[in-house]
Amino acid sequence: GENVEQHPSTLSVQEGDSAVIKCTYSDSASNYFPWYKQELGKRPQLIIDIRSNVGEKKDQRIAVTLNKTAKHFSLHITETQPEDSAVYFCAAGRNNNDMRFGAGTRLTVKP
Amino acid sequence: DTEVTQTPKHLVMGMTNKKSLKCEQHMGHRAMYWYKQKAKKPPELMFVYSYEKLSINESVPSRFSPECPNSSLLNLHLHALQPEDSALYLCASSQEVGTGLSHYGYTFGSGTRLTVV
Numbered sequence: 001g002e003n004v005e006q007h008p009s010t011l012s013v014q015e016g017d018s019a020v021i022k023c024t025y026s027d028s029a030s031n032y033f034p035w036y037k038q039e040l041g042k043r044p045q046l047i048i049d050i051r052s053n054v055g056e057k058k059d060q061r062i063a064v065t066l067n068k069t070a071k072h073f074s075l076h077i078t079e080t081q082p083e084d085s086a087v088y089f090c091a092a093g094r095n096n097n098d099m100r101f102g103a104g105t106r107l108t109v110k111p
Numbered sequence: 112d113t114e115v116t117q118t119p120k121h122l123v124m125g126m127t128n129k130k131s132l133k134c135e136q137h138m139g140h141r142a143m144y145w146y147k148q149k150a151k152k153p154p155e156l157m158f159v160y161s162y163e164k165l166s167i168n169e170s171v172p173s174r175f176s177p178e179c180p181n182s183s184l185l186n187l188h189l190h191a192l193q194p195e196d197s198a199l200y201l202c203a204s205s206q207e208v209g210t211g212l213s214h215y216g217y218t219f220g221s222g223t224r225l226t227v228v
Binding site for chain 1: 214
């Protein structure tokens with residue numbers, strides 16, 4: 001089955017700086033890579049996703065890159081704001097029957 | 112309606128109790144899921160329902176029993192739980208489970224925080 005590793009486990013940045021979170025996956029057949037944001041005590045929310053036929057996707061201050069050869073993908077947040085503080089989970093799978101989450105990254109943006 | 116609604120929000124139960132968690136969505140999604148999340152851990156998949164049929168059971172103990180009465184409702188029946196089953200139980204839905212050509216992200220509910228005493 002799929003195994004997803006996520007780094008770092010905690011990340012602290014100054015407001016306005018960029019934040020990068022990296023994930024690796026084991027199953028070369030995985031072709032869908034969503035990212036979820038979970039604020040303290042709240043539900044995970046899908047913030048961006050990428051499919052294996054695309055190398056990069058951007059949505060305002062958030063971007064995701066995918067390297068299929070190396071089996072890793074990354075979340076990039078630019079111009080970070082305090083409200084970006086949350087736990088971010090990456091996930092990988094072929095479909096939602098085998099979606100596996102990374103361990104999570106706790107991002108703290110200091111004002 | 113773009114939400115997944117879970118009830119109750121909090122539940123405390125004894126090890127001999129029987130209780131049920133409920134989940135509802137009215138987005139027309141045909142796939143629904145139960146996830147278990149322990150503190151500071153990622154969500155772990157328990158069950159997948161696709162078109163009201165159980166398609167995945169991730170080796171979950173029989174003290175957890177899922178039920179999908181219709182396309183909008185998903186229940187999780189609990190019986191004889193152990194203290195280690197205490198966790199946040201998240202329901203999620205997606206348009207479909209997805210295939211190699213199409214993929215759908217989850218809409219999660221707010222969860223039921225379960226404490227087994």
